[in-house]
Amino acid sequence: MNASPPLLEVMNLRTSFAVGQRRVKAVRGVSFTIGDEEVLGLIGESGSGKTVTGMSLLRLLPDHAAIEADAIRFRGDELTAHDEESFRKLRGVQLAMIFQDPVGSFNPAKTIGWHLEHAILRRSETDGKAWRAEAESLLQDVGIRAPERVLSSYPHQLSGGMLQRALIAMVIALRPALIIADEPTTNLDNLVERQILELIRVHQRRLKASVLFVTHDLAIAEDICDRIAVMYAGEIVEIGPADAVLRNPQHPYAACLLQTSISLAQRQEYLFELAGEPGGKIPDEGCAFAGRCPKVMPQCRTIHPDMRAVGPDHQARCLLHGD
Amino acid sequence: MATEPTALPGQPGQTMQLRDIVLDFRTRSGFGQDKVFRALDGVSLDIAPGQIVGLVGESGSGKTTLGKTMLGVHRPTSGAIHYRGTDLAAAAPSAWKPFRRDLQMVFQDPLSSFNPRFTLGSSLALPLALHAVVPKKQIPDEVASLLTRVGLTPDHAKRYPHELSGGQLQRVAIARAISVRPRFIVADEAVSKLDVSVRAQVLNLLKRMNRETGVGLVFITHDLGVARFLCDRIAVMYFGRIVEEGPTEAIFEEPKHPYTLSLLRARQHDRAPVASDADEAGLAIPDPAKACHYAPRCARRLPRCLVERPRLGEPPHAFACFNPVPAAAAAPAPAVMKA
Numbered sequence: 179m180n181a182s183p184p185l186l187e188v189m190n191l192r193t194s195f196a197v198g199q200r201r202v203k204a205v206r207g208v209s210f211t212i213g214d215e216e217v218l219g220l221i222g223e224s225g226s227g228k229t230v231t232g233m234s235l236l237r238l239l240p241d242h243a244a245i246e247a248d249a250i251r252f253r254g255d256e257l258t259a260h261d262e263e264s265f266r267k268l269r270g271v272q273l274a275m276i277f278q279d280p281v282g283s284f285n286p287a288k289t290i291g292w293h294l295e296h297a298i299l300r301r302s303e304t305d306g307k308a309w310r311a312e313a314e315s316l317l318q319d320v321g322i323r324a325p326e327r328v329l330s331s332y333p334h335q336l337s338g339g340m341l342q343r344a345l346i347a348m349v350i351a352l353r354p355a356l357i358i359a360d361e362p363t364t365n366l367d368n369l370v371e372r373q374i375l376e377l378i379r380v381h382q383r384r385l386k387a388s389v390l391f392v393t394h395d396l397a398i399a400e401d402i403c404d405r406i407a408v409m410y411a412g413e414i415v416e417i418g419p420a421d422a423v424l425r426n427p428q429h430p431y432a433a434c435l436l437q438t439s440i441s442l443a444q445r446q447e448y449l450f451e452l453a454g455e456p457g458g459k460i461p462d463e464g465c466a467f468a469g470r471c472p473k474v475m476p477q478c479r480t481i482h483p484d485m486r487a488v489g490p491d492h493q494a495r496c497l498l499h500g501d
Numbered sequence: 502m503a504t505e506p507t508a509l510p511g512q513p514g515q516t517m518q519l520r521d522i523v524l525d526f527r528t529r530s531g532f533g534q535d536k537v538f539r540a541l542d543g544v545s546l547d548i549a550p551g552q553i554v555g556l557v558g559e560s561g562s563g564k565t566t567l568g569k570t571m572l573g574v575h576r577p578t579s580g581a582i583h584y585r586g587t588d589l590a591a592a593a594p595s596a597w598k599p600f601r602r603d604l605q606m607v608f609q610d611p612l613s614s615f616n617p618r619f620t621l622g623s624s625l626a627l628p629l630a631l632h633a634v635v636p637k638k639q640i641p642d643e644v645a646s647l648l649t650r651v652g653l654t655p656d657h658a659k660r661y662p663h664e665l666s667g668g669q670l671q672r673v674a675i676a677r678a679i680s681v682r683p684r685f686i687v688a689d690e691a692v693s694k695l696d697v698s699v700r701a702q703v704l705n706l707l708k709r710m711n712r713e714t715g716v717g718l719v720f721i722t723h724d725l726g727v728a729r730f731l732c733d734r735i736a737v738m739y740f741g742r743i744v745e746e747g748p749t750e751a752i753f754e755e756p757k758h759p760y761t762l763s764l765l766r767a768r769q770h771d772r773a774p775v776a777s778d779a780d781e782a783g784l785a786i787p788d789p790a791k792a793c794h795y796a797p798r799c800a801r802r803l804p805r806c807l808v809e810r811p812r813l814g815e816p817p818h819a820f821a822c823f824n825p826v827p828a829a830a831a832a833p834a835p836a837v838m839k840a
Contacts, residue, residue, distance in 0.1 A: 223696035367559035
C-alpha cells in the first residue's frame with residue numbers, strides 16, 4: 179500500500195433525488211480513486227450517473243439531492259466532514275470544474291476580464307492591479323492571440339471554442355489539484371474539440387493536476403485517459419487501465435459500447451445494435467444490465483454482482499467472472 | 502459540377518439538381534446599411550433518388566441552411582433547384598405544394614418536433630389525412646403499421662411525446678417522415694442527441710428505411726464516422742461552399758481538399774498539429790470574390806490561393822483546390838472511432 183493517500187478516494191458514493199414521494203437513486207454506490215497527475219475517464223450514457231457523480235463530489239447539486247458516502251477523501255482529508263463554509267474554500271481552488279456548456283459558466287452581464295480578475299484574486303497571491311498582466315498571459319497560454327480584445331468582450335461575443343478556452347484559462351488561474359471536466363467538448367466542432375482536448379492535456383501536465391473526465395465518447399476517452407471507469411445505471415460496472423478496458427472489455431455493457439464504435443469504423447452494412455435504451459427502471463434485485471445483456475444468465479436476475487478482479491488493476495461487475 | 506446556371510438539366514427525372522445556389526441573409530445593423538451574410542455561396546449538388554447524401558462540415562458551414570433550402574424553408578437569392586421539371590428556386594411558395602409530400606424532414610431534437618398536446622397517434626394521422634395517403638378509415642391501421650415498422654408497438658399511438666425516450670421519439674419522427682411516402686428526407690443531425698447505444702439503432706433504422714422504400718436521404722451531420730456508415734456520397738462544406746464531394750469511400754480513402762483531411766485527422770485524434778483557429782472570432786473571411794475562402798487556415802496554401810478562387814472540379818470526385826492532398830497522405834482508420 180502507498181504510504182501517502184491517493185489524491186481522491188471515493189468510497190460508496192450514493193446520491194438520490196427526491197421526486198414527489200419517491201427517491202430516485204442516481205448514483206448507487208460508486209467507489210474509485212484518482213492518483214496524482216492521473217486522468218480518470220468516467221464513461222456512460224445519459225442517466226448512468228456520471229455527471230451526478232462529478233457534481234456530488236463538488237456539492238453542486240440542488241437541495242432535493244441527498245449525497246451520502248462512506249468516505250470522500252481528498253489528500254486524506256475527509257471532505258464529508260467539511261461544512262458548507264469550509265468546503266467553499268476548497269471548491270474552485272483545489273477542486274475545479276469545466277462544464278459542457280461554457281456559456282452557462284459565465285455571467286452574461288460581465289466581461290471575460292471580470293471573470294478572470296475574480297479567479298486570479300481568489301487565489302489571492304496577486305495584488306489588485308497585477309491581475310491584468312496575468313490574465314493576458316493566461317489567455318495566451320490557452321491559445322488566444324488577442325487577449326486584450328477578449329478580456330473586454332462579453333461571453334455572447336465569443337464562439338463556443340473561444341469561451342471554452344477562456345474557461346480553461348480561469349481554471350488554470352486557480353491551479354487546482356483536481357479538475358472535473360464534464361463533457362467539455364461535446365458542444366464543439368471536431369477541429370475545435372481536438373484543440374480543446376490538447377489544451378486540457380497540456381495544462382493538466384503542466385499543473386501536475388489530476389482530472390476526472392466525464393464523457394460518453396470512447397474515442398475521446400482513449401485519447402486522454404489513463405484509467406477508465408464505465409458506468410451503467412448509477413454503478414461503475416468496469417474500471418481499469420484505459421488500454422485494458424478499451425482493448426479487452428470484460429463487462430458485456432462495456433463490450434457492447436465498444437462494438438458499436440468498431441462497427442462504425444469498419445463500415446458494415448448495419449451497425450451492431452444493443453437492444454433497449456438506458457435510463458429505464460432499475461430492477462430491485464439482480465444486475466441492472468440484465469434486461470439488455472446479450473450474455474444474460476438466469477442467476478443475473480436475482481444476484482447483484484459485486485466488483486471482481488479480471489486483470490491487473492482491472493475489475494468488472496459481472497457474474498461471468500468467477501468470484 | 503460547374504454547370505452554368507443557364508444549363509437545363511439533362512435528366513428530367515427525379516434527381517434534385519441544385520445549381521449555383523446563393524443565399525444571403527440580411528441583418529439590420531441599426532442605422533445605415535444592412536449587413537449581408539452569404540450563407541450559401543454557389544452550391545451545386547445532385548441528389549439522386551434512393552441515394553443517401555451526407556452534408557458534413559462544422560457549425561456555420563451552411564449544411565443546415567442548404568438542407569432547409571432544398572425544402573423551400575429558405576428561398577435562394579440566386580441559383581436554381583431543378584426537380585421534376587420545375588425550377589423550385591424560382592417558384593412561388595404555392596407552386597411548392599405538389600412537391601411538399603415528396604420532401605420530408607427529421608430534426609435533431611425529437612421532443613420539440615412533436616406537439617406535446619397531441620398523442621403520437623394523432624401526430625402520425627395528420628399528414629396521412631392531409632395528403633390522403635390512405636382512405637380515412639384505414640388511417641388507424643396505417644398508424645399501427647408505421648409504428649411497427651420503426652420497431653415500436655401500435656400501443657405507442659396512445660402515448661404523448663413526453664412519455665417516450667429520445668430514441669423512441671426519433672423513431673416516431675422517422676415513421677412520420679416516411680408515412681407520406683416521400684422521395685427525399687432531409688435529416689438534420691438526427692442522431693446527434695441520442696445515446697451511443699440508441700444511435701446505432703436509429704442509424705440502422707434510417708438505412709433500413711432507405712433500402713426498403715428507396716427513399717433518398719440528405720443526412721446532415723458533423724460526425725464523419727456516422728456519415729461514413731450511412732452515406733453513399735458525401736459533400737464537405739466550409740463557409741457556405743462545397744469544398745469536396747464524392748463517393749463516401751473516395752472521401753475517406755483519398756481526401757483531396759486540405760479541409761477534408763483535417764476533419765478526418767481530427768476524428769482520428771492524430772497528434773499532428775492542426776492550424777489554430779484560436780483567433781476565430783477575429784478571423785475575417787477574405788474578399789470572397791478573390792481568394793480561396795479556406796486559404797487563411799490552409800496548411801497547403803499557395804500564393805495563387807490568395808488571388809484566385811478554385812472552382813469545384815468535375816464529378817464523380819470533385820474538389821475545389823489548387824494544391825490537392827497527394828494520395829499517400831491519407832492515414833488508415835483507427836480501431837476506435839467516434840461513436
